[in-house]
Amino acid sequence: MTFVQLIDCRTSRFDEMNRLMDRWVEQTKGKRTATHDIIGSDRSDASHFIEIVEFPSYEEAMRNSHLPETDRIFQEMVALCDETPTFTDLDVVRDEQLYDASARRFFETLGGKGELPPLNDLLVEDYHDHDPSNPQDAIGMDAIRRELEMWRSAFDFSFTIEDQVAQGDRVCTRWTWNGTHKGDFLGIAATGKKVSMTGTTVQRFSAEGKIVEGWWQYDRLGLMAQLGALEGLER
Structure with a gap:
């Protein structure tokens, strides 16, 4: 079952976070299990961002989380946030193309x-x-x-x-x-x-x-x- 993780964070340093994500994409090439990544900016709050990451399954998401590159860059991402980000784990029950x-x-x-x-x-x-x-x-x-x-x-x-x-x-x-x-x-x-x-x-x-x-x-x-x-x- 497809699995999606929502990462909700606030940061005034999004440009740095964006470069951090570019680094993660480069460093995990050939190893990551994420299949789709979207980052949205809140139109009513310029410091509010939500990242949506898609995986083939929950198990594949866990494999991705255990990559040393993921753990290292996650720690750097938290340091760029104004407050601790929150995570929502979702099993996809309908996917309409x-x-x-x-x-x-x-x-x-x-x-x-x-x-x-x-x-x-x-x-x-x-x-x-x-x-x-x-x-x-x-x-x-x-x-x-x-x-x-x-x-x-x-x-x-x-x-x-x-x-x-x-x-x-x-x-x-x-x-x-x-x-x-x-x-x-x-x-x-x-x-x-x-x-x-x-x-x-x-x-x-x-x-x-x-x-x-x-x-x-x-x-x-x-x-x-x-x-x-x-x-x-x-x-």
Whole structure:
């Protein structure tokens, strides 16, 4: 079970404490068991800080605590505090990756039946889309809706999410796209063929949880081959 430790402290010497933490990260490289570390500053009290440290389990946290580097730097940290820091030990009972869920909902929405719904709850108004298959990036809600409508008028399709990795404000989604060619696509009249392709999309999220930017990589050449567009070029 994931374990989180909250360290609550007050200090007027945060810059020194920050450098101390940099030293700990360097000295424990390859030995520490902590997987994530966040330090927050209290907006109403400039001397109040809370550090949140995540571990794979309580046992791994104890291993981390027993490192000589951890013990030494902890003593130095206490000396920088205005008062003795307090510790809260938490077993994580729910861990919701909200950006992941929003990314998944984005792909479900693209492949939904009927008219394309408003995307304001998923994308910022000046969303920036990078697709190397297009001569220009699509920037703004109107531009991305035109791009999506082009795909939706040409295919009935859906995405299968194969894998997702989240880090910071970015989510990388590996997907499989399956569609039926029902309308004109880049000058190719509807063929009725069932087609598929794989791809990866990296999305950057705002603090409010909306998608700000997207980068696409997918097998468009393979899709064109399935539609018969490359038959005259084959030898």
